[in-house]
Amino acid sequence: MPPSLPPRAVTPALILATAAAYFVTGRLGLLLAIPPGYATAVWPPSGVALAAALLAGYRVWPGVLLGSFLVNVSTGFDSSTTAALTRSLLLPLAIGGGAALQAVVGTWLIRRALGPSLALDKVGDIVSFIFLGAVVSCCVNASIGSSALLLAGQVAANNYAFTWATWWAGDAIGVLIFTVFLFGFFAAPAAIWRPRRLAVSLPLALLFAGMTFLFVLASGWEVERQRAEFDRRAEALHRNLRLATDRYLEVIRSVANFMAVGGEVSRAEFSAFVSRPMARETGIQALEWVPRVSAEERAGLEAQARAEGLDGFVFSERAGDAIVAAAERSIYYPVYYIEPYADNEQALGFDLGSDPTRREALNAAAVRSELAVTDSLQLVQDQSDQRAVLVAAAVRTAEQREPRGYVVGVLRIADMLESALTPARLEGVSLRLLEYSKRGERALILDTAAGGGAADEQALLREFALPVGDRQWLLQVVAGQGFIAGSRSLLPWGLLLGGLLFNGLLGAFLLMVTGETYRAHSNARALQNTLSQLEATQSQLVEAEKLASLGRMMSGLAHELNTPLGVALTATSTVSNKAQIVQEQLADIAADDKRLQRTVHLIGDGARIMQRNLERAAQLVHSFKEVAVDRASEEIRVIDLKTYIEEILDYLRPMYKHSGHDIELDIAADIKLRTIPGSLSQVITNLLENSLLHGFSPGEKGKIRITAVADNGSATLSYSDSGRGVDPMVRDKIFEPFFTTRRGKGGSGLGLHVVRNIVTAQLGGDISLDGDASGARFVIRLPRDLSA
Numbered sequence: 001m002p003p004s005l006p007p008r009a010v011t012p013a014l015i016l017a018t019a020a021a022y023f024v025t026g027r028l029g030l031l032l033a034i035p036p037g038y039a040t041a042v043w044p045p046s047g048v049a050l051a052a053a054l055l056a057g058y059r060v061w062p063g064v065l066l067g068s069f070l071v072n073v074s075t076g077f078d079s080s081t082t083a084a085l086t087r088s089l090l091l092p093l094a095i096g097g098g099a100a101l102q103a104v105v106g107t108w109l110i111r112r113a114l115g116p117s118l119a120l121d122k123v124g125d126i127v128s129f130i131f132l133g134a135v136v137s138c139c140v141n142a143s144i145g146s147s148a149l150l151l152a153g154q155v156a157a158n159n160y161a162f163t164w165a166t167w168w169a170g171d172a173i174g175v176l177i178f179t180v181f182l183f184g185f186f187a188a189p190a191a192i193w194r195p196r197r198l199a200v201s202l203p204l205a206l207l208f209a210g211m212t213f214l215f216v217l218a219s220g221w222e223v224e225r226q227r228a229e230f231d232r233r234a235e236a237l238h239r240n241l242r243l244a245t246d247r248y249l250e251v252i253r254s255v256a257n258f259m260a261v262g263g264e265v266s267r268a269e270f271s272a273f274v275s276r277p278m279a280r281e282t283g284i285q286a287l288e289w290v291p292r293v294s295a296e297e298r299a300g301l302e303a304q305a306r307a308e309g310l311d312g313f314v315f316s317e318r319a320g321d322a323i324v325a326a327a328e329r330s331i332y333y334p335v336y337y338i339e340p341y342a343d344n345e346q347a348l349g350f351d352l353g354s355d356p357t358r359r360e361a362l363n364a365a366a367v368r369s370e371l372a373v374t375d376s377l378q379l380v381q382d383q384s385d386q387r388a389v390l391v392a393a394a395v396r397t398a399e400q401r402e403p404r405g406y407v408v409g410v411l412r413i414a415d416m417l418e419s420a421l422t423p424a425r426l427e428g429v430s431l432r433l434l435e436y437s438k439r440g441e442r443a444l445i446l447d448t449a450a451g452g453g454a455a456d457e458q459a460l461l462r463e464f465a466l467p468v469g470d471r472q473w474l475l476q477v478v479a480g481q482g483f484i485a486g487s488r489s490l491l492p493w494g495l496l497l498g499g500l501l502f503n504g505l506l507g508a509f510l511l512m513v514t515g516e517t518y519r520a521h522s523n524a525r526a527l528q529n530t531l532s533q534l535e536a537t538q539s540q541l542v543e544a545e546k547l548a549s550l551g552r553m554m555s556g557l558a559h560e561l562n563t564p565l566g567v568a569l570t571a572t573s574t575v576s577n578k579a580q581i582v583q584e585q586l587a588d589i590a591a592d593d594k595r596l597q598r599t600v601h602l603i604g605d606g607a608r609i610m611q612r613n614l615e616r617a618a619q620l621v622h623s624f625k626e627v628a629v630d631r632a633s634e635e636i637r638v639i640d641l642k643t644y645i646e647e648i649l650d651y652l653r654p655m656y657k658h659s660g661h662d663i664e665l666d667i668a669a670d671i672k673l674r675t676i677p678g679s680l681s682q683v684i685t686n687l688l689e690n691s692l693l694h695g696f697s698p699g700e701k702g703k704i705r706i707t708a709v710a711d712n713g714s715a716t717l718s719y720s721d722s723g724r725g726v727d728p729m730v731r732d733k734i735f736e737p738f739f740t741t742r743r744g745k746g747g748s749g750l751g752l753h754v755v756r757n758i759v760t761a762q763l764g765g766d767i768s769l770d771g772d773a774s775g776a777r778f779v780i781r782l783p784r785d786l787s788a
Contacts, residue, residue, distance in 0.1 A: 010056055010057055010059040010060055014056055014060060014063070015060055015062050015063035015066075016063065016066075017063070018048070018049070018052045018056075018060045018063030018064060018067065019062075019063040019064070019066040019067035019070070020067070021045075021048050021052070021067070022045045022048055022049060022063065022064060022066075022067025022068060022071070022099075023067045023070045023071055025044035025045045025048050025178070026043075026044070026045045026067065026068070026070075026071035027071060027074075028044060029042060029043045029044050029045060029170070029174070030071070030075065031216075040166070040170045042170055042173045042174055042177070042208065042211060042212065042215075043167075043170040043171050043173070043174040044174045044177070044178045044208075045067065045068065045071070045099070045174065046099070046102070046138065046141070046170075046171035046172075046174035046175050046178075047174040047175045047176070047177060047178025047179040047180075047181070047182070048174075048178055048179075048182065049064040049067075049099055049100070049102070049103035050102075050103050050106045050107065050133060050137070050175055050179045051178065051179045051182040051183065051186070052064065052103070053103040053104060053106070053107040054106075054107050054110065054111075054118060054179070054187075055118075055182075055183075055186050055187060058104055058107060058108075060103075061100040061101075061103060061104055062100070064096070064099050064100040064103050065096040065097060065099065065100040066096070067096075067099075068092070068095055068096035068098075068099040068100070069092045069093055069095075069096040070092075071092075072091065072092035072095050072096065073088065073089065073092040076088060076091075087152055090152075091148055091149070091152045091154070094144065094145070094148040095141070095144070095145045095148055097144070098140060098141035098143075098144030098145050098148070099141050099145075101140055101141070101144070102137055102138065102140035102141040102171070105137045105140050106132065106133050106136075106137030106138075106140075106175070109132040109133070109136060109137060110128070110129055110132050110133050113125075113128040113129075113132055114128060114129065117189075118183065118187050118188065119189060119192050119515070119518075120183075120511050120515060121192060121511075121514075121515030121516070121518050121519050122515065122519075123512055126508050126511045126512055126515070127508070130176065130507070130508060133175050133179065134171075134172040134173075134175040134176050135172060137175075138168050138171035138172045138175060139168060141167070141171060142164050142165075142167040142168035142171060143164065145167055146160055146163045146164040146167055149163065173211070176204075176507050177204045177205075177207065177208050177507075178208075180200060180201065180204055180507055180511070181201045181204050181205060183196075183201075184196045184197040184200060184201035185197065185201070191518070192514070192515070192518045195514065195517075195518075196510075196511075196514050199510060199513070199514050200507070200510045200511060200514060203506065203510060204506075204507060204510075207502075207506065226460075226483075227460065230429075230460045230462070230477075230479050230483065231462065233429065233477070233479075234429075234462040234464075234477035235462075235464075237421060237429075237431065237475075237477055238462075238464040238466070238475055238477070240420050240421060241417065241420050241421065241431075241466065241475060242466060243420070244283075244416060244419060244420030245416070245420075245466065245468055247281065248281055248283060248284065248391075248409070248411055248416060249371055249391060249468070249469060251277040251278075251281055251284065251287075251409065252287070252371060252391050252393050252407055252408075252409040253371065253393060254277070255273065255274055255277075255287055255393075255407045255409075256393035256394070256395050256406075256407040258273050259289060259395045259405070259407055260395050260396065260397060265289075267308060267337055270289055270337045270339065271337075271339050274287045274339045275339065278339060278340065281419065282415055282418075282419050283411055283412050283413075283415035283416035283417075283418070283419050284409060284410065284411060284412075285344070285388055285410040285411065285412050285415075286338050286339065286340065286344045286347065286409075286410040287338070287339050287407070287408075287409055287410075288335045288336075288337060288338045288339075288347070288407070288408040288409075288410065289335075289336050289337035289338075289405060289406075289407060290333050290334065290335055290336065290352055290362075290392075290405055290406045290407075290408050291333075291334070291336050291404065291405035292331060292332075292333060292402065292403055292404055292405050292406075293315075293331070293332040293333070293334060294330065294331060294332075295328065295329065295330055295331070295332070298315060298332055301334070301336070302314055302315065302349075305336065305349070310348065313348065313349050314326075314349055315332055315334045315349055315351050316349050316350050316351065317350070317351050317354035317355075318350075318354070318355070323346065323350070326351040326354055327354075329353065329354075331353060332351050332353055333351055333352040333353040333358075333359070333362055333406065334349050334350065334351050334352075335347050335348055335349060335350050335352065335408075336348075336349075336405075352390075352406075352408070357374050357375055357377060358374060358390055360374070361373065361374040361390055361391075361392045362392050362394075362406055364392075364470060365392040365393055365394045365403075365406060366394045366402070366403050366406075368470060369394060370469065370470055371391050371392070371393055371469035371470065372391070372392045372393075372469060372470050373389050373390070373391050373392075373468050373469040373470060373471040374389050374390040374391075374392075375389070375435060375437055375443075376388065376389055376413065376435060376443075376445040377389070377390070386412050386413070386414050386415070387412075387413050387414070387445050387446065388410055388411060388412045388413060389410075389411050389413065389468075390408055390409070390410055390411075391408065391409040391411060391468075391469055392406045392407070392408050393406060393407045393408075393409075394406055395407055413433065413445055413446050414446055417431065417433070417446065417448070427483075428479060428483030429477055429478060429479045429483055430447065430448045430449045430477075430478045431446070431447075431448045431475065431476070431477060431478070432444060432446065432447045432448075432449075432475070432476040432478065433445050433446040433447075433466070433473055433474070433475060433476075434473065434474040434476065435471065435473050435474075436471070436472055436473075436474070442474065445473075449478075460478070460479040460483070461476060461477070461478050461479075462476070462477045463475065463476050463477075464477070635676065635677075635678075636674060636675065636676055636786055636787055637674070637675075637677065638672055638673070638674045639672070639673055639675065639677050639680075640669070640671070640672060641667055641671040641672070641673050641708055641710075641715065641717075642665070642667035642668065642669050642671065642708075644677060644680070644681075645665065645667065645684060645706060645708075646665065648680075648681050648684050648685070649663060649665070649684075651681075652684075652685060652688055655688065655689070655692065656688065656692060659692060659696075659701075660701040661691075661692075661696070661701060661702050661703065661704055661721075662701075662702075662703045662704070663703075663704045663705075663706070664703060664704070664705045664706070665705075665706050665707075666705065666706070666707040666708075667706070667707060667708040668708070668709070668710070671708055671710045671715055672784070673715060673782065673784055673785075673786075674784065674785040674786055674787060674788075675763055675782060675783075675786045676762055676763060676786065679758045679762040679763055680763065680782075682754070682755075682758055683755050683758050683759060683763075683780070684706075684719075686751045686752070686754055686755045687719050687755060687778060688704070689751060690751050690752060690755075690776075691704055691721040691723060691776065694723075695721045695723030695724060695775070695776055696721070696723045696724070697723075697724065700723070702721060702722040702723050702775075703721065703722045704719075704720070704721045704722075705718075705719075705720050705721075706718070706719050706720075710784065712784075713783065713784055714765075714781055714782060714783055714784055715781075715782050715783075715784055716779065716780070716781050716782075717779075717780040717781075717782065718777065718778070718779055718780075719777070719778045719780070720770075720775055720776065720777035720778070721775050721776050722774070722775045723775050723776060724775070725774060725775050725776055726769065726776050731769055734752055734769060735752050735753055735755075735756045735767075735769075736753060737753040755767065755778075759780055759782075763782055763783075763786065764782070764783050764786050765780060765781050765782040765783060766780075766781050767779070767780045767781075
């Protein structure tokens with residue numbers, strides 16, 4: 001164990017002062033955050049926390065926790081929703097706990113290695129302080145804080161390693177600079193630390209200022225470089241998407257020209273003409289020929305289509321969720337030709353004039369003689385969630401005032417984007433497409449983030465206008481942590497690592513120089529004191545010789561006493577053994593001395609009582625070991641659930657075969673789990689023991705049933721017995737440690753608590769007691785793949 005800290009009263013004022021110092025230096029450290037801004041190049045509070053714990057004792061940790069909590073909660077507090085509020089409080093609390101634990105761990109390691117002295121005047125002590133206080137202990141909060149940010153979704157998985165390394169380096173530099181700096185003003189012995197204020201603390205403060213300046217300068221360069229790279233990527237994406245959009249619109253124009261100059265185009269000719277561009281442009285859902293039909297022409301056109309093999313062809317429109325025959329109106333715009341026909345049959349005959357959005361686009365194409373684009377909409381023939389637009393081109397000759405029809409292209413927006421851009425171009429960025437309605441309102445029509453390809457949090461944004469026919473779309477290119485991590489250079493991290501090494505070497509050098517100077521002065525004073533004491537020492541030699549003679553005599557006496565004491569101890573052990581022998585002999589001899597018999601029997605009974613209680617204590621120790629679940633020590637492998645549980649029941653058969661209970665297993669043969677088999681075996685064993693001990697009355701024959709079902713990601717295991725069940729008064733306590741209804745009758749109260757610990761901590765699942773079931777029924781939910 002490390003030596004005890006010097007006694008010092010840790011008052012509330014000292015705890016608050018520690019929190020205030022941590023908060024102030026923390027706000028300063030946040031100015032040095034490395035993008036995306038979750039770890040800093042130098043974190044002064046880590047040095048403040050370690051110095052406070054070393055100088056005042058472990059009990060200042062609440063001040064460290066409070067200061068860290070206040071720093072972090074002030075940077076991103078969000079009370080807009082209950083979930084956001086909870087995250088805003090729990091995340092700073094986790095980071096604060098990591099900071100406090102780091103200070104305690106660093107103090108414990110340094111005190112264990114250096115003892116109560118903080119003089120740091122020896123090379124070994126200085127190296128131990130740097131290695132334990134900076135290199136080792138700073139791993140604590142780097143791990144806790146980075147993991148908390150990852151779990152909260154504030155740091156992307158591909159940015160975790162960099163965040164951890166930056167956090168660790170920032171804390172380590174903070175310890176090397178600020179802990180030593182504060183030692184110069186508050187550490188003991190004052191005789192060695194007071195001169196170090198100028199020799200050590202001042203150079204370290206100047207080094208901190210220089211590192212801060214260089215890092216801010218390098219970070220600015222890094223941000224500008226990443227911004228320029230993002231701008232180039234965004235402009236290339238916009239250019240490619242615009243070219244692709246123009247290519248799609250050109251296909252519709254070419255089909256419209258074909259229909260205008262071709263006169264009466266047959267269905268086969270239409271299909272042959274559009275097949276090639278449709279094969280090339282995969283974002284086209286359909287190309288349609290939509291003639292302008294008067295009410296008088298409706299019946300004839302419907303009959304003509306049926307004569308061409310389209311049985312049941314009729315003009316139709318949407319009525320709610322159903323497609324019905326079109327109502328009577330003066331002009332119809334039915335989909336007469338459509339390619340490809342497969343998967344688009346439902347749209348054939350649909351009157352575009354029955355829908356205000358589609359009719360508005362047709363009118364716009366007729367009036368302005370240019371491509372007209374609808375608002376994004378859900379297609380009649382498409383049941384997916386993908387949005388699409390209709391692009392209409394009027395078909396007429398120069399002599400015609402009204403179009404004789406329209407070529408309409410149905411474009412799937414997401415497929416257009418996918419055909420224009422490769423996943424490599426989207427790595428680290430996401431795209432959003434927004435449209436402006438006729439009323440000028442802006443609406444989102446596509447967001448690649450919804451498909452899993454987006455950056456996790458917006459860091460950079462560029463917006464571009466994207467003209468599509470007579471409409472204007474807005475393209476937003478968004479980059480987040482994925483882009484930052486992928487485009488990061490090593491310059492800031494190189495500066496950080498170089499600063500850490502230089503600071504460590506400089507601090508060690510200054511401490512060694514000042515320590516050796518102090519030791520030289522101390523040795524000179526000690527030598528002078530030694531010389532002045534030589535004469536007094538000479539006069540004491542005679543007395544010392546007398547005392548030495550007395551010591552030799554006492555040593556001999558002690559040697560002589562050791563022998564009889566050893567014999568007495570041996571005799572005591574022998575008497576204890578003989579008492580057992582006498583007890584065995586008295587069992588066969590009719591002695592008259594009843595008191596002697598009672599005494600011997602009492603000795604035997606006491607031994608048996610001690611044995612039983614020691615065995616009981618051993619059982620409890622075994623149970624306590626089970627409660628301390630260590631998931632990392634178990635092997636993860638794939639098992640067939642049914643086969644494995646059958647093997648467990650075979651192994652446990654001696655436990656229940658004489659009970660008369662019927663055990664039924666209902667598990668599908670194809671349920672595979674990647675889990676910790678040994679832990680699952682312990683769960684089944686404990687549940688079976690619990691049923692045999694608590695579930696049934698003596699002599700009662702019942703049924704125990706184990707079933708399991710599975711879905712894509714998890715498996716639900718049900719264990720039930722037909723016994724007496726669980727009293728509603730104790731259901732809420734059944735998983736608590738040491739709770740048992742058979743106290744003194746063989747129940748330790750740890751069985752179900754061990755089960756819950758194994759299920760949650762080792763197997764990554766959860767367990768509950770079904771309160772509505774007769775008997776006892778436990779429902780266990782486990783992940784299919786524990787390592788996922």
